[in-house]
Amino acid sequence: MSLDIWVYGSGARERAIFESCEKSPLCKSVKLVNEFCVENLPDLIIFGPEQPICDGLVDKYLKLGVQCIGVNHKFSRLESSKLLAKSFMVKYGIKCAKLLPVESNVFPQVVKAVGLFKGKGVKVVYNQEQKNEFTRKLNARYFIEEYLDGDEISLMSYFDGKKLINFCPARDFKRLNDDINSPNTGGMGAYCPVDLTDFQLNKLNAYLLKLQTALISEGADFKGFIYSGLIWANDDWYVLEYNVRLGDPECQVILNHLKNDFLSIILNGEVPQYNSGYSACLTIASKGYPDNPLKGDEIILPKCDDIKVYFAGVKEQNGKLYSNGGRVLSLCTSGKNPFEKLYDFADKIQMQNKIFRNDINIS
Ligand code: AMP
Ligand code: GLY
Secondary structure (H helix, E strand, C coil): CCEEEEEECCCHHHHHHHHHHHCCCCEEEEEEECCCCCCCCCCEEEECCHHHHHCCHHHHHHHCCCEEEECCHHHHHHHHCHHHHHHHHHHCCCCECCEECCCCCCCCEEEEECCCCCCCCEEEECCHHHHHHHHHHHCCCEEEEECCCCCEEEEEEEECCCCEEECCCEEECCECCCCCCCCECCCCEEEECCCCCHHHHHHHHHHHHHHHHHHHHCCCCCEEEEEEEEEEECCEEEEEEEECCCCCCHHHHHHHHECCCHHHHHHHCCCCCECCCEEEEEEEEECCCCCCCCCCCEEECCCCCCCEEEECCEEEECCEEEECCCEEEEEEEEECCHHHHHHHHHHHCECCCEECCCCCCCC
16 A cells, blocks of 8 residues: 555644655655645545634545545534533543533633634633633633643544544643743643553543543544543543644654554554653744734754754745744654753744743653
């Protein structure tokens, strides 16, 4: 088997998927595409971001006879409708935070916008003033959820139509910085694996079996990625959210940690195997992110063979690089102390309005 492949999307996550395809023996050619196109269709399309998936593009391409790795429209509602996701969890006995009345004055509590907000429609609020400020700015329908206190993991799985193939747990850092009141972002950094106790691992496996049973019982008939955002509370895993795609930057750390071929996992059902140590990623963003990132700064990258740089919001013009989005670069490396290397590199990047979190580490 040797496939012509499209990777749908153009961020750092999609560039990491592209790279994994490019080095796979199962790939003949691969390109990044960013809009619906029906000419010279490939054998396989792998979808990156949620928007085309939730817009139903997977169904459209399947109808055109192209094999797709991406959740279909029906099941994409697990991400696009947080309330539908909650009823799915309740139906199958999957633990999740309780809904609270919209006017609840028990704090902290969590405000969640209904719909797709690229990770930015959620905020933990600690008093009425913060709640008012966030809901006013949100300008969208929202619901209120009980606050759970605990450590989080991102657990990404591939559903092959019959069963789940689960990747090792990763941890991402969603807040803009270490201030608990700073806004949520798409993700400012990540690492994997997350070291769990045997008790936590057993509970995780029990949860993943429940998820698999739930998908099969609901007649899930897609091949695609399901991301469970989990928090450890009351001695068990609670689901905070489902995404119908790989996480960004979690995808970058998992793909760089894999020892075996990514396409062999998703196309031939191989079990994921990993290198030793940790794989880590640091996001370089532009000042103003997530609301109004500044754009147009020239970027000069230092030389370092040990660090991979995936472009996210970058524009190339006349051989020079310019910032062109909120999250600009995704830096990845691996080893025993990967964040030391990433911070050293990040400090040396020249870009006038660069920002990055400086408190990320493996815990
Ligand atoms: P979500 O997009 O739903 O995963 O929420 C983004 C972030 O908000 C999560 O990664 C958590 O840090 C936080 N969060 C969401 N829901 C809760 C909750 N019920 N309790 C505590 N923190 C939460
Ligand atoms: N990093 C979290 C996400 O991709 O939604």
